[in-house]
Amino acid sequence: MREKGKLILLIVLAAVSITGFMFIELGANWDYALPRRAEKMAAIVLTGTVIAIATLLFQTITNNRILTPSIIGLDSLYMLVQTTLVFFLGSTSLTVMNKQVNFAISLGFMIVFALVLYRILFKREGQNIYFLLLLGLIVGTFFGSFTSFMQVLIDPNEFQIILDRMFASFNNIQTDVLVMASVITAVVLLYMMKFVKYLDVLSLGKETAVNLGVDYDYTVKRLLVIVAVLISVATALVGPITFLGLLVVNVAYEMFKTYKHSVLIFASALVSIVALSAGQVLVEHVFTFSTQLSVIINFVGGIYFIYLLLRESKS
Amino acid sequence: MKKRYLVFLLIALSCTSLFVGVTRISPLDLFRFDDHQTQIFWQSRVPRLISILIAGVTLSISGFIMQQLSRNKFVSPTTAGTMDSARFGILIALIVFTSASPFEKMIVAFVFSLVGTFLFMKILDRIKMKDPIFIPLVGLMFGNIISSITTFFAYKHDLIQNMSAWLQGDFSMITAGRYEMLYISIPLVMIAYIFADRFTIAGLGEDFAKNLGLNYKQAVNVGLIIVALSTTLVVLTVGLIPFLGLVVPNIVSLYRGDNLKNSLFDTALLGAVFILFCDILGRIIIFPYEIPIGLTVGVIGSGIFIYLLMRRRDYA
Amino acid sequence: MVEVKSISKSYGLKAVVDDVSVSIQKGKITSFIGPNGAGKSTLLSIISRLMNADTGEVLIDGQKVNETKSRELAKKIAILKQSNHLSLRLSVRDLVSFGRFPYSQGKLTKEDQVYIDEAIRYMELEDMQDRYLDQLSGGQKQRAFIAMTIAQDTDYILLDEPLNNLDMKHSVQIMKVLRRLANELGKTVLIVIHDINFASVYSDYIVALKDGKIEAQGTVNDIMTSLVLKQVYGMEMPIQEINNQKICVYFS
Structure with a gap:
């Protein structure tokens, strides 16, 4: 019962911050501004949900609450793709401007990369999931080296374009891209429903899950693909927000103190939406766009992560 | 026996390093340089060689110390947030003292x-x-987080592209007058040599160290100070050089085992050879341009790291 | 019946289990003993499909383990490994409820609740069933996990060092429960155990492994002899009979 109360509280909070986002300082041109804001809001809700669920699944699979799926190198790959496009085609090139093509290219690269990574891992028996992550992280560093090499060479004006890409942004998201992302997300989430009942058991660890009759390899492989697609969609849509998932999923765990994924899925998605929309209100009206939401979230999420690490030992 | 080959390789590569570059300087000219050549030689080539050697030696030894202290083969300045923290420090120095002198930057970093x-x-x-x-x-x-905090402040102060430059280790900017700070590392290496055994014992844990009558805290602190200071110096003068401190000690322990003091010398030697090799490679691949050392070491180093991981797993 | 047919498993060049064949009698307790690194735990993991063997096969009631659906196997065989450090906030009852997952796939029925209650009673956990796992002592936690495998209601129960880190009182308590499971409910129990005297007193059969091979197998009386144990452990193992129990006094 208390779970229900908390969920309702979160829904109210989400509604309040969404309303705030939509109507604060709307001004006279509301018939122009409102649809713009609605579009932005849709992007926020979509991204927030997708990242929260992907991180929750990922942490359950890895049995670890201090990991986030972006670390398998997807963020770095996204930056590499963006930088490469600007580097070779220039900032005026169609691909950077045409968001639809850009979205498709980034998404394609990230999904292919994740699948290749999984393939390498699952070819061998006795896979260690940490090994996969470390491999991804190193490859990510590798991409990062190339990216910063090109960034140093790029002329400062062009660099401004990349700078915009470096930070997740909900501005200027085109409707058709948003629709594309929503459709993919809907399909993936629908597919995920098939595996939801296994999540609680998976959180008990591999051996217990196998003992209880879960086809472990099959399930985990599917779930990892789901995670990769979700994260890729979010990143290609708005850009990298590495630590958002880490932050919101852990807040959801702290709030609800449960292991039940039927609750956690909704809880973390709601926390995520609240964090993003309230954060965006802050950025727009308090900081008046002097900083980026994703920069703040990475900052807060990062500090929270260090806190989590230092607390690990207590119990 | 391997040591002899390494020393030979080091000398050969060092000579090569001195005579590779846009301005043609050949060993035959050694005693009849014109003014331009003399200047390039002493202002650029020699400082570059010295800084490469010092960076290679200190980063490898730093990695070695960290691995001894943590008893984990995969801990190094790259994989423990040391480099990212140093970069964060440089940023803070840039923000707080708008025109920070190198010394101020060094202290803060x-x-x-x-x-x-x-x-x-x-x-x-x-x-x-x-x-x-x-x-x-x-x-x-942890390193990523430090970086994201760095980004937070860099963004506010419009220093992002500036910080990108610190991200990429690069020896091509090294000239006389811009690298001398690296000399501070030399006494650090000596202290590391004296303390080598103590690091190993401290790595076995506080209780174990106490049992052997070792001042545990002192050993750990000395180790971390050496690591932090020498990493800072390299980041400040050269930039980030990823994976060096990780890969070199691991290769040494492959053929030498974990035998303390001897490994330290080998580690230093191999570190210098490895980075020299990468640097020369970066200078000749797209001659007359050059690939920064951060990228070459990043590529080769991450490749070797993955190989080491795979190999480890076969024995797991 | 569990039939293990020439199972081998190696890591790199080292064979951990080397061409092992053994049959396990139904309704009895069989203990696996042997020195460290003999391959006991690995063998148990292979029987319970936690690991794949390199060669050979395992049959449970005539069905090949690697060709049977995991969910079906979960109704037949339960395995409990030694390391169970969970960081989840889970009550004892929640944990035991997970034992019903193979049947209900997460939606507990009335029938499931009956099994859960019974398992909790069997392990005498009634008064702590609402406590969280992280508040329990090692022995209590171990009992909760065993209760989960009981709720799983399988014919075969495999336990990897269930007495690890337990004091004598709790060790005896757990062994007595296992004895009851075999005697009263006709369960087949396989355990890996280090203390040969516990194996001697509470089990029916003993399988002794050494260097990945079976060194000896048979009834307790067959195995608990100085000669056999000396072969297995490579030291003097004098046996004394106390109250009709064979006790090895190896503290020479």
């Missing part, structure tokens, strides 16, 4: 990298899961 490394070691202590592969994962994430 040193403090930050020391705190960062120390924090990581604390985290390491507290983590229950001792899966050796999990540790570098936490370290790299």
Whole structure:
């Protein structure tokens, strides 16, 4: 019962911050501004949900609450793709401007990369999931080296374009891209429903899950693909927000103190939406766009992560 | 026996390094340089060689010390947030003292990298899961976080592209007058040599060290100070050089085992050879342009790191 | 019946289990003993499909383990490994409820609740069933996990060092429960155990492994002899009979 109360509280909070986002300082041109804001809001809700669920699944699979799926190198790959496009085609090139093509290219690269990574891992028996992550992280560093090499060479004006890409942004998201992302997300989430009942058991660890009759390899492989697609969609849509998932999923765990994924899925998605929309209100009206939401979230999420690490030992 | 080959290789590569570059300087000209050649030689080539050698030696030894202290083969300045913390410190120095002198930058960056490394070691202590592969994962994430905090401040002060430059190790900017700070590392290396045994004992744990009558805290602190200071110096003069401190000690322990003092010398030697090789490679691949050392070492180093991981797993 | 047919498993060049064949009698307790690194735990993991063997096969009631659906196997065989450090906030009852997952796939029925209650009673956990796992002592936690495998209601129960880190009182308590499971409910119990005297007193059969091979197998009386145990452990193992129990006094 208390779970229900908390969920309702979160829904109210989400509604309040969404309303705030939509109507604060709307001004006279509301018939122009409102649809713009609605579009932005849709992007926020979509991204927030997708990242929260992907991180929750990922942490359950890895049995670890201090990991986030972006670390398998997807963020770095996204930056590499963006930088490469600007580097070779220039900032005026169609691909950077045409968001639809850009979205498709980034998404394609990230999904292919994740699948290749999984393939390498699952070819061998006795896979260690940490090994996969470390491999991804190193490859990510590798991409990062190339990216910063090109960034140093790029002329400062062009660099401004990349700078915009470096930070997740909900501005200027085109409707058709948003629709594309929503459709993919809907399909993936629908597919995920098939595996939801296994999540609680998976959180008990591999051996217990196998003992209880879960086809472990099959399930985990599917779930990892789901995670990769979700994260890729979010990143290609708005850009990298590495630590958002880490932050919101852990807040959801702290709030609800449960292991039940039927609750956690909704809880973390709601926390995520609240964090993003309230954060965006802050950025727009308090900081008046002097900083980026994703920069703040990475900052807060990062500090929270260090806190989590230092607390690990207590119990 | 291997040592002899390494020394030979080091000398050969050092000579090559002196005579590779846009301005043609051949060894035959050694005693009849014209003014231009003399200037290039002493202002650019020699400083570059010295800084390469010092960077290679100190980073490898730093990695070696960290691996001894943490008893984990995958801990190094790259995988423990040391480099990222140093970079964060440089940024803070740039923001606080708008025109920071190199010395001020060094002090601030040193403090930050020391705190960062120390924090990581604390985290390491507290983590229950001792899966050796999990540790570098936490370290790299820790580094990412420090970077994201750096980004937070860099963005506010419009210094992002500026910080990108610190991200990429590059020897091509080294000239006389811009690298001398690296000499501070030389006494550090000597102290590391004196303390080598103590690091190993300290790595076995506080209780174990006490049992052997060793001042545990002192050994750990000395180790971390050496690591933080020498990493800071390299980041400040050259930039980030990823994976060097990770890969070199691991290769040495492959053929030498974990025998303390001898390994230290080998580690230093191999570190210098490895980075020299990468530097020369970066200079000739797209001659007359050059690929920065951060990228060459990043590519070759991450390749070797992955190989080491794979290999480890076969024995797991 | 569990039939193990020439199972081998190696890591790199080292064979951990080397061409092992053994049959396990139904309704009895069989203990696996042997020195460290003999391959006991690995063998148990292979029987319970937690690991794949390199060669050979395992049959449970005539069905090949690697060709049977995991969910079906979960109704037949339960395995409990030694390391169970969970960081989840889970009550004892929640944990035991997970034992019903193979049947209900997460949606507990009335019938499931009956099994859960019974398992909790069997392990005498009634008064702590709402406590969280992280508040329990090692022995209590171990009992909760065993209760989960009981709720799983399988014919075969495999336990990897269930007495690890337990004091004598709790060790005896757990062994007595296992004895009851075999005697009263006709369950087949396989355990890996280090203390040969516990194996001697509470089990029906003993399988002794050494260097990945079976060194000896048979009834307790067959195995609990100085000669056999000396072969297995490579030291003097004098046996004394106390109250009709064979006790090895190896503290020479």
